[in-house]
Amino acid sequence: MDEILEILENDAKISLEKLAEITGYSEREIENYIKKKEDERVILGYKAIIDWEKQGKEDVYAIIDVKVGLNRETGYNNIAKRIARFSEVHSVRLVSGDYDLQIVVKGKNMKEVAFFVAEKISTLPEVRDTNTHFVLRTYKEEGVLLFEDEEDRRLAVAP
Amino acid sequence: MGIRINKKLEEIPPSGIRKFFDLISTRKDIISLGVGEPDFYTPWHIRESIIYSLEKGYTAYTSNWGIYELREAISSYYKKFGVSSSPDDVLITTGVSEGLDITIRGILNPGERVIIPEPCYVSYIPLVKLAYGNPVLVPTSEETGFKIHYEDIVNHSDPPSKAIILGYPSNPTGVTYSKKELEEVADAVIEKDMIVISDEIYAELTYDRRHVSIASLNGMSERVIILNGFSKAHAMTGLRIGYAIAPSDIMEAMLKIHQYCMLCAPVSAQMGAIEALKNGSKEVDKMRNEYNRRRKFFVNRLNDFLSCQMPEGAFYAFPSIRETGLSSESFSEKLLSYGVAVVPGTAFGKTGEGYIRCSYAVSMEKLKIAADRMEEFIGSIARERV
Numbered sequence: 001m002d003e004i005l006e007i008l009e010n011d012a013k014i015s016l017e018k019l020a021e022i023t024g025y026s027e028r029e030i031e032n033y034i035k036k037k038e039d040e041r042v043i044l045g046y047k048a049i050i051d052w053e054k055q056g057k058e059d060v061y062a063i064i065d066v067k068v069g070l071n072r073e074t075g076y077n078n079i080a081k082r083i084a085r086f087s088e089v090h091s092v093r094l095v096s097g098d099y100d101l102q103i104v105v106k107g108k109n110m111k112e113v114a115f116f117v118a119e120k121i122s123t124l125p126e127v128r129d130t131n132t133h134f135v136l137r138t139y140k141e142e143g144v145l146l147f148e149d150e151e152d153r154r155l156a157v158a159p
Numbered sequence: 160m161g162i163r164i165n166k167k168l169e170e171i172p173p174s175g176i177r178k179f180f181d182l183i184s185t186r187k188d189i190i191s192l193g194v195g196e197p198d199f200y201t202p203w204h205i206r207e208s209i210i211y212s213l214e215k216g217y218t219a220y221t222s223n224w225g226i227y228e229l230r231e232a233i234s235s236y237y238k239k240f241g242v243s244s245s246p247d248d249v250l251i252t253t254g255v256s257e258g259l260d261i262t263i264r265g266i267l268n269p270g271e272r273v274i275i276p277e278p279c280y281v282s283y284i285p286l287v288k289l290a291y292g293n294p295v296l297v298p299t300s301e302e303t304g305f306k307i308h309y310e311d312i313v314n315h316s317d318p319p320s321k322a323i324i325l326g327y328p329s330n331p332t333g334v335t336y337s338k339k340e341l342e343e344v345a346d347a348v349i350e351k352d353m354i355v356i357s358d359e360i361y362a363e364l365t366y367d368r369r370h371v372s373i374a375s376l377n378g379m380s381e382r383v384i385i386l387n388g389f390s391k392a393h394a395m396t397g398l399r400i401g402y403a404i405a406p407s408d409i410m411e412a413m414l415k416i417h418q419y420c421m422l423c424a425p426v427s428a429q430m431g432a433i434e435a436l437k438n439g440s441k442e443v444d445k446m447r448n449e450y451n452r453r454r455k456f457f458v459n460r461l462n463d464f465l466s467c468q469m470p471e472g473a474f475y476a477f478p479s480i481r482e483t484g485l486s487s488e489s490f491s492e493k494l495l496s497y498g499v500a501v502v503p504g505t506a507f508g509k510t511g512e513g514y515i516r517c518s519y520a521v522s523m524e525k526l527k528i529a530a531d532r533m534e535e536f537i538g539s540i541a542r543e544r545v
Contacts, residue, residue: 007452011523018456018523018527021455021456021459021460022452022455022456023455024455150200152198154194154196154198155180155194156180156183156184156189156191156193156194156500157176157179157180157183157191157193157194157500157502158176158193158194158195158196158396159174159176159195159280159281159282159330
């Protein structure tokens with residue numbers, strides 16, 4: 001039944017009726033399955049992907065590289081969870097490379113984001129270094145292109 | 160001035176599809192299920208490699224045969240359908256359309272007969288006629304799964320035919336053949352000493368099981384010309400790129416025609432095709448999965464108000480409209496006023512009467528609306544008849 005999850009991942013708004021027609025399971029079976037996966041927290045939520053720039057809302061996103069120092073009491077998990085709990089923080093990932101954590105922070109303007117990093121992240125005792133990249137434009141989000149330069153050029157009827 | 164046009168062309172009617180094209184072009188709100196090509200764009204990695212090849216200056220002729228690397232890739236790709244061949248058996252053509260033409264012209268002498276099961280793809284009959292051959296049309300029906308069987312071939316072999324054209328999965332019916340059914344066809348072909356022209360352009364779009372090529376069966380590789388290409392599996396229709404795998408004597412004949420009428424397939428498309436075979440299988444799987452979802456959704460919906468067998472391949476549903484009492488053509492014309500375009504089954508031969516071809520190479524949203532509109536149309540016919 002993985003197929004149901006694959007379909008939902010691309011179209012969370014699809015109706016039970018349509019899912020049933022596509023997959024051959026009954027609506028009841030699908031409903032139960034989805035409920036189960038929600039309970040198991042395999043399905044974590046349903047969200048819309050919004051091009052806020054197009055909507056004219058000037059939210060600011062920044063990608064922040066964070067280098068941390070570990071000690072006997074504190075591992076990556078502790079620090080990452082601590083950072084993740086801030087509502088300003090959009091995502092947190094442990095990554096390979098020069099830095100340890102990569103976080104995405106959302107704010108109303110550059111100042112708000114910069115001060116959040118300076119006051120809340122940099123001041124954590126384990127944080128050794130941060131490097132802030134403000135996002136200037138997004139071209140692709142969650143697998144969706146945010147630009148449209150292709151159109152259906154097919155003829156209306158073809159053999 | 161005398162008659163300036165080849166008399167042969169008088170026997171060939173204009174394409175039945177053309178008329179609908181002209182009708183639809185005038186209306187914007189119509190959802191067209193009449194399109195015989197993928198609605199996906201050519202995957203970006205393929206387009207990108209074509210762009211790169213242009214930057215590098217790949218704009219000259221290639222060998223008549225096509226680029227060797229591509230022929231190698233095709234030869235090893237076809238192993239997955241049970242066919243072993245060498246790159247030397249592969250000719251790169253400008254789409255299956257060219258492959259079909261040079262095959263037919265390569266094997267036929269004037270007056271020789273070719274068995275064609277109907278309904279069939281629109282070009283089979285005209286190409287045989289243009290080669291001064293005689294098409295022997297063998298009707299197939301829904302009752303026998305729109306497939307040709309051993310007896311059909313034997314019963315139509317007096318006088319004998321030189322070849323049979325088999326398109327599977329089929330445009331327009333979506334039907335394909337299992338290994339067992341192909342073995343039955345092969346028995347008749349061997350018994351009657353025929354050649355098979357095997358149009359496998361929809362091979363990758365086979366659902367629920369893997370495509371089997373008739374060339375993979377015992378003793379058949381010497382009798383089969385495989386025609387395939389990149390249009391459907393890799394959404395590359397306008398790039399015009401296909402290939403033929405044929406026994407050496409037939410290949411020699413085909414190459415003779417190809418080198419004079421085509422010279423070589425477009426080099427940019429050949430470069431894209433190399434990339435498609437190297438790195439394209441994931442995209443093919445993705446597209447096949449999506450077509451498969453649409454197939455189940457749409458055919459289930461069709462069966463709410465018409466009767467339609469579940470197609471096994473390609474991206475066409477071929478529902479019966481007999482219940483409505485309308486001819487295929489008038490059904491299709493009237494349906495237009497409900498905002499849906501389909502192709503009347505008669506565009507694919509007389510036996511297509513009573514059917515329409517609906518392409519589900521259309522987004523799920525559009526398919527849903529199209530099905531609703533069709534249901535409304537059927538409802539209105541039913542009310543009129545009461």
